[in-house]
Amino acid sequence: MKLATRSARAEAPQRKTRRYRLPPPLLYLLLCGLLLFVILLAVSFGSTAIPLATIAQILLNATGLFHLPRSWDPTFEVIILQVRMPVVIGAALVGAALSASGVLFQGILRNPLADPYLLGTSSGAALGAAVAFALPLATIFLGPLFTLTPLLAFVGALVTVMLVYLLSRTDGHTPVVTLLLAGVVINAVLIAFQTLILTLSPNARFGIQALFNWLSGGIAVTSWQPVLIVGVIIIFGIVCSMGFTGILDTFALGEESAAHLGLRVEWYKFFFIVLASLMTAAAVSISGLIGFVGLVMPHVMRLLLGPKHRLLLPASALGGAIFLTLADLLARTIIAPAVLPVGIFTALVGAPFFLFLLRYNKRAYRW
Amino acid sequence: MKEERREPLLEVRDVSFGYQQKTLLYALGLSVRHGEMVGLLGPNGSGKTTLLRLLSGVLQPQQGRILLEGRDLRAWGRRGVARRIAVVPQELHMPFAFTVEHMVSLGRTPFVRPFLGSRTQQDQEVVRAAMLSADIAPLAGRIFNELSGGERQRVTIAMALAQQPLLLLLDEPTSHLDIKYQIETLELAQKLNREQGVTIIAAMHDLNLAARYFPRLLLFQRGIVADAGPAEVLEPDLLSRVYGVDVQVGILRGAEHLSVLPPDEKNNGHSDALQPQVHVIAGGGSGALVMRALADLRIPFAVGALNIGDSDHTLALRLAADVITEQPYAPIAPETLARVRDSLAHVKVLLLCPTPIGPGNLPLLQEAVRFSAAGRPIIFLSPPGSETVCAPAQSVQTDDGVLQPGGMAARDYTGGEATRLVTQLLRQGASVAGSVGEALDMVKEQLAQTDRTPPRL
Numbered sequence: 176m177k178l179a180t181r182s183a184r185a186e187a188p189q190r191k192t193r194r195y196r197l198p199p200p201l202l203y204l205l206l207c208g209l210l211l212f213v214i215l216l217a218v219s220f221g222s223t224a225i226p227l228a229t230i231a232q233i234l235l236n237a238t239g240l241f242h243l244p245r246s247w248d249p250t251f252e253v254i255i256l257q258v259r260m261p262v263v264i265g266a267a268l269v270g271a272a273l274s275a276s277g278v279l280f281q282g283i284l285r286n287p288l289a290d291p292y293l294l295g296t297s298s299g300a301a302l303g304a305a306v307a308f309a310l311p312l313a314t315i316f317l318g319p320l321f322t323l324t325p326l327l328a329f330v331g332a333l334v335t336v337m338l339v340y341l342l343s344r345t346d347g348h349t350p351v352v353t354l355l356l357a358g359v360v361i362n363a364v365l366i367a368f369q370t371l372i373l374t375l376s377p378n379a380r381f382g383i384q385a386l387f388n389w390l391s392g393g394i395a396v397t398s399w400q401p402v403l404i405v406g407v408i409i410i411f412g413i414v415c416s417m418g419f420t421g422i423l424d425t426f427a428l429g430e431e432s433a434a435h436l437g438l439r440v441e442w443y444k445f446f447f448i449v450l451a452s453l454m455t456a457a458a459v460s461i462s463g464l465i466g467f468v469g470l471v472m473p474h475v476m477r478l479l480l481g482p483k484h485r486l487l488l489p490a491s492a493l494g495g496a497i498f499l500t501l502a503d504l505l506a507r508t509i510i511a512p513a514v515l516p517v518g519i520f521t522a523l524v525g526a527p528f529f530l531f532l533l534r535y536n537k538r539a540y541r542w
Numbered sequence: 543m544k545e546e547r548r549e550p551l552l553e554v555r556d557v558s559f560g561y562q563q564k565t566l567l568y569a570l571g572l573s574v575r576h577g578e579m580v581g582l583l584g585p586n587g588s589g590k591t592t593l594l595r596l597l598s599g600v601l602q603p604q605q606g607r608i609l610l611e612g613r614d615l616r617a618w619g620r621r622g623v624a625r626r627i628a629v630v631p632q633e634l635h636m637p638f639a640f641t642v643e644h645m646v647s648l649g650r651t652p653f654v655r656p657f658l659g660s661r662t663q664q665d666q667e668v669v670r671a672a673m674l675s676a677d678i679a680p681l682a683g684r685i686f687n688e689l690s691g692g693e694r695q696r697v698t699i700a701m702a703l704a705q706q707p708l709l710l711l712l713d714e715p716t717s718h719l720d721i722k723y724q725i726e727t728l729e730l731a732q733k734l735n736r737e738q739g740v741t742i743i744a745a746m747h748d749l750n751l752a753a754r755y756f757p758r759l760l761l762f763q764r765g766i767v768a769d770a771g772p773a774e775v776l777e778p779d780l781l782s783r784v785y786g787v788d789v790q791v792g793i794l795r796g797a798e799h800l801s802v803l804p805p806d807e808k809n810n811g812h813s814d815a816l817q818p819q820v821h822v823i824a825g826g827g828s829g830a831l832v833m834r835a836l837a838d839l840r841i842p843f844a845v846g847a848l849n850i851g852d853s854d855h856t857l858a859l860r861l862a863a864d865v866i867t868e869q870p871y872a873p874i875a876p877e878t879l880a881r882v883r884d885s886l887a888h889v890k891v892l893l894l895c896p897t898p899i900g901p902g903n904l905p906l907l908q909e910a911v912r913f914s915a916a917g918r919p920i921i922f923l924s925p926p927g928s929e930t931v932c933a934p935a936q937s938v939q940t941d942d943g944v945l946q947p948g949g950m951a952a953r954d955y956t957g958g959e960a961t962r963l964v965t966q967l968l969r970q971g972a973s974v975a976g977s978v979g980e981a982l983d984m985v986k987e988q989l990a991q992t993d994r995t996p997p998r999l
Contacts, residue, residue, distance in 0.1 A: 287637070418657045421651070425648050425651045427638050427640065432634060435628070436648065437624030437651060
């Protein structure tokens with residue numbers, strides 16, 4: 176026995192700290208700086224060329240802390256603050272929400288392939304959108320806050336996740352496998368319904384084109400109001416889940432071990448699913464279906480920072496925000512004035528970057 | 543000294559539990575004092591792991607109570623239990639690349655607020671102490687998934703220690719380890735038990751290691767069959783019956799602990815001495831005295847069918863060469879009856895104890911009638927007069943002039959069918975014994991006779 180412990184002690188020092196990772200404060204600083212820079216950059220591109228310095232001055236003035244003399248065309252101010260900023264901030268929020276809920280889903284389901292759409296958020300939202308496009312009511316005025324499509328997408332996403340959750344609940348337990356299978360099945364059923372609605376609807380051709388655009392994803396906001404509402408939900412979700420990151424770490428031990436450590440496992444599982452779905456639904460309602468961010472950004476940040484959720488969650492949110500702002504910028508500018516779907520860029524830019532990180536780090540990465 | 547004035551750390555009172563229809567644990571009672579080190583033994587599926595899960599509060603007993611320091615486990619609350627009971631699982635699967643130190647600090651979860659909780663200075667110290675106790679301090683910065691099996695087991699034990707538990711539950715802690723780590727892990731458990739006074743309950747597969755490290759052993763077969771030190775529990779006959787395989791138990795040269803070994807090649811299979819000569823049909827304690835007497839006389843006997851939870855069943859597992867078992871409260875199933883028939887085909891005498899007969903065990907009487915119809919000897923045991931309450935003890939003369947063992951009417955819950963069968967048996971020539979002593983004399987006589995004339999089949 177003594178012999179055994181001695182040998183373990185002897186081999187330990189030489190294998191220590193062979194893992195290369197950025198120190199967390201430095202990475203956070205980098206991410207925050209990068210986010211600011213990317214937002215500035217995204218705002219500066221568009222049909223009218225506005226110099227970066229002017230944009231900076233306009234934005235600083237808009238914070239209310241600075242009162243710089245106005246040496247620019249007043250229309251610039253409208254373009255920046257009322258037209259471009261909502262889209263850019265919307266993109267950042269959507270990216271943050273998808274990445275954060277990706278972290279939550281991967282942690283709670285202990286599955287590296289989990290993404291925010293796994294439990295039916297995507298098909299639920301798509302069905303809601305399909306209903307909105309197919310109905311002759313798309314022009315109905317629902318008050319100043321929301322049009323029909325985002326509202327139905329939001330509701331569809333949340334209702335679907337709850338349905339999946341209730342379907343997989345047996346004897347007071349919600350086994351992860353049942354949850355995943357129920358998610359897959361419900362996804363298939365809802366996609367069938369969505370196709371059915373589009374095929375049967377009288378204004379089908381118009382509906383299909385609009386739905387295709389919506390499904391491919393794109394930040395579709397024209398004013399601050401939807402961004403603010405969605406932003407409140409998303410920020411609430413991220414802050415709330417940041418408070419419970421310790422629980423996510425404990426969940427990684429498995430549900431039985433987590434229960435042995437005094438956690439009410441089923442309760443927290445429900446809580447995290449609701450929280451993550453809320454964020455996803457809010458994001459989807461203004462962006463359509465943007466894939467890849469929620470799956471990959473948590474992995475990227477795990478490669479850079481390690482798997483502790485206390486560090487991982489905020490970093491993933493920041494990373495997602497940067498990434499989606501950039502993707503949206505590319506989508507708007509590459510064949511301007513036409514706008515490409517954002518989803519194309521998240522996959523085209525994100526995948527090679529992720530593969531590079533994976534190969535570079537492959538010996539160490541075990542997700 | 544300290545233990546004596548304190549109440550038991552853990553008390554299991556009449557706990558029953560089963561999955562779906564199948565009862566796994568029946569009316570289990572158990573008491574564990576502070577500082578004990580208890581090993582749970584039993585074949586696969588005997589309910590060891592289920593008991594551990596009940597003790598950790600993950601499962602709730604369907605009946606009965608589990609008391610921790612005199613208070614119901616449920617009343618402690620999940621976090622309250624986690625601050626007192628820690629569980630070391632067989633194997634921990636960790637999907638993320640957490641470091642050893644982070645893993646051990648997760649053991650502090652029950653002490654940290656769930657929302658925005660952070661680990662205090664004191665928590666850090668407990669984590670450090672736990673790592674020192676488990677001898678894994680040098681591994682602190684390593685990734686858990688990259689450790690060897692034995693090191694991982696130490697980390698899981700350190701995690702459990704970070705919970706500062708009074709009671710440590712280990713679920714087959716050595717089953718995935720090679721011999722070096724098996725010994726290391728159990729040495730660690732013993733050290734914690736001796737130096738820090740942690741009470742330990744461990745499910746064990748390896749009888750030899752159990753004998754070496756655990757002063758108290760519980761032998762399980764859907765209930766506790768034996769609860770004593772290694773010398774009493776590791777008894778070859780008992781182990782053979784519970785595990786269903788012959789074993790030898792002895793002390794190896796130069797060792798000071800018992801060892802359990804496979805049987806010798808030449809002595810393989812059941813020896814003739816273990817072949818049951820008598821089949822006993824009992825129940826409700828009616829067979830207790832007879833079974834003890836038969837065991838004392840070293841007459842091998844089979845018992846059954848008996849329901850789990852029947853007091854005769856528990857005793858039979860200790861004494862009988864073969865026990866035919868049925869689920870608690872369940873009527874006798876066709877498969878079980880087939881086993882009874884099989885046993886009857888091989889014994890020389892059938893002994894019927896004064897057990898109550900209901901629709902559930904009526905088939906046993908029908909088997910007895912068939913046995914007797916083949917001209918083979920049956921002995922009835924009358925209930926002792928002092929113990930029957932509602933019926934006269936002595937045999938009574940029935941209308942058609944045949945003796946009937948006393949109290950049959952009071953024991954008949956089948957609306958007369960049982961009485962009819964008994965009457966038929968008596969007409970076919972079954973003998974009646976007024977006392978256990980008389981019954982034994984008859985059994986000996988029959989065995990002596992059948993030794994001379996082989997049984998007709």
